[in-house]
Amino acid sequence: MSDGRPIGILDSGVGGLSVAREITRLMPGERMVYFGDTARSPLGNRPDSVIRACAREGAAVLNEFNIKLLVVASTTISAVALDTVEKTSRNVPVIGSVMPGARAAVLRTGDRKIGVVGMPATIRSGTYKNAISRLDESVQVYENAAPLLASLVDEMMLDHDITRLTAQFYLYEMVDIGVDCLILGSSCLPPLMEVIQGTVGTRMQLIDSALWTAKEVQDILTALDLRNEASEDGAAQSGFMFSEEQRDNGGRIRLLYGSELPSMKTFDAGSIGA
Amino acid sequence: MSDGRPIGILDSGVGGLSVAREITRLMPGERMVYFGDTARSPLGNRPDSVIRACAREGAAVLNEFNIKLLVVASTTISAVALDTVEKTSRNVPVIGSVMPGARAAVLRTGDRKIGVVGMPATIRSGTYKNAISRLDESVQVYENAAPLLASLVDEMMLDHDITRLTAQFYLYEMVDIGVDCLILGSSCLPPLMEVIQGTVGTRMQLIDSALWTAKEVQDILTALDLRNEASEDGAAQSGFMFSEEQRDNGGRIRLLYGSELPSMKTFDAGSIGA
Numbered sequence: 001m002s003d004g005r006p007i008g009i010l011d012s013g014v015g016g017l018s019v020a021r022e023i024t025r026l027m028p029g030e031r032m033v034y035f036g037d038t039a040r041s042p043l044g045n046r047p048d049s050v051i052r053a054c055a056r057e058g059a060a061v062l063n064e065f066n067i068k069l070l071v072v073a074s075t076t077i078s079a080v081a082l083d084t085v086e087k088t089s090r091n092v093p094v095i096g097s098v099m100p101g102a103r104a105a106v107l108r109t110g111d112r113k114i115g116v117v118g119m120p121a122t123i124r125s126g127t128y129k130n131a132i133s134r135l136d137e138s139v140q141v142y143e144n145a146a147p148l149l150a151s152l153v154d155e156m157m158l159d160h161d162i163t164r165l166t167a168q169f170y171l172y173e174m175v176d177i178g179v180d181c182l183i184l185g186s187s188c189l190p191p192l193m194e195v196i197q198g199t200v201g202t203r204m205q206l207i208d209s210a211l212w213t214a215k216e217v218q219d220i221l222t223a224l225d226l227r228n229e230a231s232e233d234g235a236a237q238s239g240f241m242f243s244e245e246q247r248d249n250g251g252r253i254r255l256l257y258g259s260e261l262p263s264m265k266t267f268d269a270g271s272i273g274a
Numbered sequence: 275m276s277d278g279r280p281i282g283i284l285d286s287g288v289g290g291l292s293v294a295r296e297i298t299r300l301m302p303g304e305r306m307v308y309f310g311d312t313a314r315s316p317l318g319n320r321p322d323s324v325i326r327a328c329a330r331e332g333a334a335v336l337n338e339f340n341i342k343l344l345v346v347a348s349t350t351i352s353a354v355a356l357d358t359v360e361k362t363s364r365n366v367p368v369i370g371s372v373m374p375g376a377r378a379a380v381l382r383t384g385d386r387k388i389g390v391v392g393m394p395a396t397i398r399s400g401t402y403k404n405a406i407s408r409l410d411e412s413v414q415v416y417e418n419a420a421p422l423l424a425s426l427v428d429e430m431m432l433d434h435d436i437t438r439l440t441a442q443f444y445l446y447e448m449v450d451i452g453v454d455c456l457i458l459g460s461s462c463l464p465p466l467m468e469v470i471q472g473t474v475g476t477r478m479q480l481i482d483s484a485l486w487t488a489k490e491v492q493d494i495l496t497a498l499d500l501r502n503e504a505s506e507d508g509a510a511q512s513g514f515m516f517s518e519e520q521r522d523n524g525g526r527i528r529l530l531y532g533s534e535l536p537s538m539k540t541f542d543a544g545s546i547g548a
Contacts, residue, residue: 148422148436151425166436245323
């Protein structure tokens with residue numbers, strides 16, 4: 001059986017395009033419908049009430065598109081309001097972006113010391129700590145909110161002394177403590193993989209939560225027999241919607257998604273999700 | 275005559291509290307009604323259409339409060355959408371925060387070389403360049419969008435190597451060129467005065483647009499005979515509204531306003547301004 005329905009991708013902005021990129025790389029036949037609530041971006045500094053509204057409205061938008069699965073590419077929404085997305089999406093499986101990275105890290109840490117960097121709301125929620133403890137309570141978890149790293153990706157300052165110094169500032173304690181697995185707990189961080197690896201050294205393994213989330217999408221679609229085998233270029237037929245007109249974003253979108261978007265629309269979530 | 279009506283202060287977030295602080299310092303008797311559209315913050319990276327919506331809705335909110343004057347503390351709104359605020363506020367004088375700093379700089383530059391740092395939308399608008407040219411077309415203007423400085427204030431990283439390096443990154447060319455007057459063209463920047471002065475050296479005079487905007491409010495109120503002489507503590511009776519619940523902001527608000535706010539309310543601008 002081949003299921004041509006699209007995968008819904010919910011994000012708080014453009015960072016989740018890193019998840020879309022990995023989905024396309026792993027499953028080129030799959031169509032995607034992406035909604036990024038750029039009007040509320042950056043979400044990682046906002047109160048939980050706003051993150052919940054974003055989850056509810058965004059999920060309602062995606063559910064209008066006959067999706068076969070909904071993946072929450074925003075780690076902030078996954079950490080704070082995954083239950084809100086689930087309640088709004090009763091008819092499709094929902095995959096968050098916290099558990100896949102947490103699982104990958106627990107399988108890989110030798111010294112049972114995992115680090116997490118992410119946005120303030122994600123770290124404040126304690127979701128990573130809880131998820132990792134449930135998987136293996138002997139693991140110690142070290143977390144740090146790193147909002148400046150997101151600002152540096154916004155400014156496309158990937159290879160810059162300021163970025164190196166900032167990565168150092170957020171991560172030197174984890175190096176000292178002997179963390180051997182670091183989860184990049186925000187979908188906007190993959191462009192900083194190289195500078196972060198350069199900062200923490202090769203002893204620390206980086207876990208790209210975008211990649212592991214895409215792998216989980218692949219596993220679930222395969223297990224439920226929902227893959228689309230009929231097409232070879234799902235990306236070309238995918239739709240990308242943002243709640244705020246995108247400006248001067250060409251470079252940043254290209255950076256996160258890996259190429260230009262096939263199409264881009266501005267969409268007022270409030271009109272459906274209110 | 276003593277006019278007890280409040281001064282309306284329109285901002286895109288909490289940065290404009292630096293203007294409120296200077297108003298209180300110069301005119302302790304004046305009551306203020308402040309509206310900060312924190313739900314759209316940071317505004318300085320958003321498209322003009324959003325900045326105009328913020329201007330229209332915020333001005334409509336303030337006009338409900340029988341204000342005697344409206345000051346646009348957000349440099350971004352002043353640069354991009356001052357006309358929108360004026361159209362929405364036909365019955366009160368409107369003061370923007372671009373012209374006061376521009377005027378102060380033109381009066382002070384000896385070498386006719388003025389620098390401006392501000393948020394991307396402000397710089398993109400060309401408003402500072404136009405304002406300064408209209409005042410004195412012999413002056414050369416050097417501008418730089420410096421969004422990371424705002425993020426550093428958000429993170430309260432005022433005295434930090436990252437901040438010094440970032441200030442250097444944005445300003446070293448202006449130092450080389452021989453700019454002798456630098457306008458801090460965003461109301462969120464005053465907390466960085468010291469680190470910026472340390473970076474550019476004492477030869478470059480810093481123009482705090484928040485301070486000069488407050489002085490202009492004082493001049494206009496005096497000229498129009500609208501000062502409140504009857505009270506000695508207007509700040510205590512002032513109201514501060516934000517469009518999004520404020521969280522973990524105690525330190526940042528204190529930093530910008532100089533003390534705790536007497537009261538704080540969450541207020542949905544859409545309910546009036548739509």
